[in-house]
Amino acid sequence: MSFIEKKISGKRIYEGKILNLEVDEVVLPDGSVSSRECVRHHGGAAVLCVLDGKVLLVKQFRYLYGKEIYEIPAGKLEKGENPKDAAARELREETGYVANDLKPFLKIFPTPGYTDEIIHVYLAKCCGLGSQQLDKGEFLNVNLIKIEEVLKMIESGEICDSKTVSAIYKYLYENK
């Protein structure tokens, strides 16, 4: 059975720096009418980089959680930007590392109930080191942490970020 929802009308509530919010009126499969709260986002790109058994992680303050958290290097796509180019750019800007070879690794819908964001995760095989070039207003620390330690940090709940957790478990599963 297929359950399609058809848009009747849409209202732009907010236009922001990283997201827009729209509320659409839709027809449900039984003919009834409902609304859908839609966070519209350009998408993100991230890089899992494992160097000599150590994972490249950035630690940054995430205002929404009120604390600093560890994540693989990532950022949002600029308008029209190719996800692979964005991944290489974010890796370079955030950490100074330059990827010689980026392979598609995972495609993630972070929370499909209210955002259309797609996070494209790449695996970086080898990385040379350049210099960090953070965006204005961006503050973060770069860390190389042994993958066994990263696993413990996930198990203890210290690392919760979805792109990081997915990528680490996929990597561990494929390399066990």
Next chain:
Amino acid sequence: MSFIEKKISGKRIYEGKILNLEVDEVVLPDGSVSSRECVRHHGGAAVLCVLDGKVLLVKQFRYLYGKEIYEIPAGKLEKGENPKDAAARELREETGYVANDLKPFLKIFPTPGYTDEIIHVYLAKCCGLGSQQLDKGEFLNVNLIKIEEVLKMIESGEICDSKTVSAIYKYLYENK
């Protein structure tokens, strides 16, 4: 080095059914002022249930992606609801399955740049079968799919949902 952002003021832009949007003015670590777009959400609960090597998945239309996608059973917490109770409730309502034993499995921040949602994922060891009780306006199909097949669906990009991908890879890694 620690990088804290302090709230100066906040503005409620939208109050909705599943999310609120606020835009806060904050002071960054260098003393400059910026804004943070904050999607506020009560949090979610999900259940990974593996029965005789098959994974319980629901397939539902996700308006934000314009298609039906597979996810582990999940839903949002009701105000003040315990995540474990919510997980058991959503499993029962969406699939008819009743969990005898729910163990904490993962805690996920789906996309920490703009939402404060936490998704609590539980592992259901054993499940009895009751009857589905969908919410009004909720339409979905229930599927039991072999875990090897689910892995292929992740690898092909057919399954992208972050809680599902994280939970499946963790389960596969721990049971390899």
